[in-house]
Amino acid sequence: LAKTTQPISMDSYEGQEVNITCSHNNIATNDYITWYQQFPSQGPRFIIQGYKTKVTNEVASLFIPADRKSSTLSLPRVSLSDTAVYYCLVGSNYGQNFVFGPGTRLSVLP
Amino acid sequence: DTEVTQTPKHLVMGMTNKKSLKCEQHMGHRAMYWYKQKAKKPPELMFVYSYEKLSINESVPSRFSPECPNSSLLNLHLHALQPEDSALYLCASSQEGQGLADTQYFGPGTRLTVL
Numbered sequence: 751l752a753k754t755t756q757p758i759s760m761d762s763y764e765g766q767e768v769n770i771t772c773s774h775n776n777i778a779t780n781d782y783i784t785w786y787q788q789f790p791s792q793g794p795r796f797i798i799q800g801y802k803t804k805v806t807n808e809v810a811s812l813f814i815p816a817d818r819k820s821s822t823l824s825l826p827r828v829s830l831s832d833t834a835v836y837y838c839l840v841g842s843n844y845g846q847n848f849v850f851g852p853g854t855r856l857s858v859l860p
Numbered sequence: 861d862t863e864v865t866q867t868p869k870h871l872v873m874g875m876t877n878k879k880s881l882k883c884e885q886h887m888g889h890r891a892m893y894w895y896k897q898k899a900k901k902p903p904e905l906m907f908v909y910s911y912e913k914l915s916i917n918e919s920v921p922s923r924f925s926p927e928c929p930n931s932s933l934l935n936l937h938l939h940a941l942q943p944e945d946s947a948l949y950l951c952a953s954s955q956e957g958q959g960l961a962d963t964q965y966f967g968p969g970t971r972l973t974v975l
Contacts (some may be wrong), residue, residue: 764958769864782961783962784960784961788896791969792968793864793951793967793969794966795966796963796964799963832871837902839960840960841959841960841961842960842961843956843958843959843961844958844959847959848893848908848916848959848960849905850868851902852902853902
């Protein structure tokens with residue numbers, strides 16, 4: 751099972767770009783990297799998923815280096831409403847591993 | 861429709877009560893999940909149903925009893941709970957339920973308080 755390590759918390763200011771890095775040194779060949787966002791008292795929400803290089807959608811970008819041992823979630827120009835916990839999950843469609851790591855608590859300040 | 865609904869939103873029950881949590885999705889997903897989340901902790905998997913069959917039970921105490929009447933519905937029956945079972949109970953669904961690469965769609969959760 752690929753274990754993930756993320757910063758416990760981060761602070762940022764409105765309008766800044768935020769990068770949250772996740773380490774997953776023992777990622778397997780079939781594993782994908784998925785990020786979820788969770789607001790207090792709500793269920794997690796899918797943000798983005800990637801396998802290698804760069805993936806971008808309307809919400810975020812995900813950068814994955816060639817060795818895939820880490821990944822970086824990039825949130826452009828954050829606002830107060832981006833204050834949430836961000837979870838990095840690594841896994842494949844095999845093995846039925848459904849473990850969430852501790853996540854990164856992002857606080858966006860005015 | 862990419863929504864997972866859960867009822868009730870809040871539930872307060874005594875240790876001798878029997879209650880049920882309900883979850884519904886209409887995305888055609890074949891996997892459904894129950895998670896438990898304590899304050900400031902990540903969600904912890906309890907059960908996974910894949911194609912209406914229980915595929916994972918994470919050693920959950922028998923006072924929690926899941927039921928999947930059909931591919932759109934998932935229930936969690938609660939009986940003789942303890943105060944430490946108070947938590948946010950999250951339901952999720954995904955296409956296949958084989959692993960973390962399968963995107964999960966979460967409901968808003970049921971906030972359970974056991975007195």
